[in-house]
Amino acid sequence: MLPILESTDTRALRRLLDRTPDDHARIEPAVRDILGAVRTRGDKALVEFARKFDRLEGPIELSPAEIHAGAGDCPREVRAAIRKAARHIRMVARAQVPATWTKQVAPGVKVSQRVVPLERVGCYVPGGRYPLPSSLLMAAVTARAAGVPEVIVTCPRPDASVLAAAVEAGVDRIFQLGGAQAIAALAYGTATVPRVDKIVGPGNAYVALAKALVARDCAIDFFAGPSEIVVVASSGDPAWIAADLLAQAEHDVDARALFLTPSRRLAQQVARAIEAQLAGPDAQGTPARDSLARNGAIVVTRTIAEAAALANRIAPEHLVVDTPELGASIPVAGSIFVGAWTAQAAGDYAIGSNHVLPTSGAARFRGGLHAWDFVRVSTVQQLTKRGVALVGPTAATLADAEGLKLHAASIRARLGIAPKVGPVKARARRPSARSSR
Ligand SMILES: NC(=O)c1ccc[n+]([C@@H]2O[C@H](COP(=O)([O-])OP(=O)(O)OC[C@H]3O[C@@H](n4cnc5c(N)ncnc54)[C@H](O)[C@@H]3O)[C@@H](O)[C@H]2O)c1
Ligand SMILES: N[C@H](CO)Cc1c[nH]c[nH+]1
């Protein structure tokens, strides 16, 4: 039975909150070794790791013919679902693309926002335990909606559904690579795998940590590791709450599922519902029981406000609440699911919102994958003679205040104030083409 903790039990609570489900320190040396090996030995190391961890047979890259043939093996109803989910994700992603605009700051002073897609992105698609075509759609459809011309996918074991999703999203190349080795290949490039501008997508602890370690050399989206869910509610159907918790626990033994409630009765009902559902056929052979035993809990709080404050401290990937007001009172979460009808797992697939989300507290500083992850937003500025006359003196005064005389001079030159010059030293005469003529 899932433990029911009291929020007044500060020791137990601290153990729960301080817990890092994906134990970075334990795996970091192995991840660093893999990154180093791929950096120095390229494809040779890639093939060794892919054979060792993912039983790769055949070449690393799938040909376009193999991709299309594989996609054709995907059942028709799954392909239709992929198409519909992609349509929703595309709709949301298109609405997210930042706008270009021009602002006349003052007469002759123009500032524009320019939005240019990244040139080549790498989407990591998990495939260790389950094939996740939905993760491919979330990353690649969004990249395409933002206008990225070259979209590359790595996936340790792409099955027919992943290949069908790749065709739907218009992916350019697929490499059968997983784990830290796939991340190293995308970040540094090898003879076979081209280096990308940015790596996006979720994965297990090895993948998420590898992304964090290459972030010095290659842009990444954010830390998107093992799944997390925090349900905060004082009312609701215990079986539905239990089902939402179990759904995320199903992903990984490192996944984390918590239920925070001021209602002791609901806490007990949810604990019983979890036990009943774990005994059912769908839960057999999944990591859900182990995941809950390691990282799951139900916490009975004194008030709903205390539960909300606790959730906010956790900064969960998925936050599920029973009312919109409660959702609004918890600003720190990757993605928020409101009301009993909003099955959180529907958002994993088909609502259109992105399921690639920050974990391990990364929701403190950002939300999920977004069209702006795939574009460069820069400003373009242009002054006329009148414009420089308007802003130039202000800029030059600030440059003087900073002691940056050459900054000031470069501006005043445009205001008709010639830069100060000193005596020019006579250069030693060297025989030159001109003097020898
Ligand atoms: N945060 C999000 O947005 C989000 C979305 C979807 C899935 N997820 C998470 O993605 C993860 C998917 O995990 P997965 O394992 O099924 O697939 P995965 O593709 O992420 O990881 C599989 C790879 O891990 C590597 N690996 C496994 N054991 C290793 C070891 N001992 N040493 C070195 N490398 C090793 C292998 O190379 C293998 O290819 C889950 O944790 C799930 O919760 C997160
Ligand atoms: N829940 C995952 C994000 O943590 C996304 C996913 C993909 N497939 C099923 N679920």
Ligand SMILES: [Zn+2]
């Ligand atoms: Zn999920």
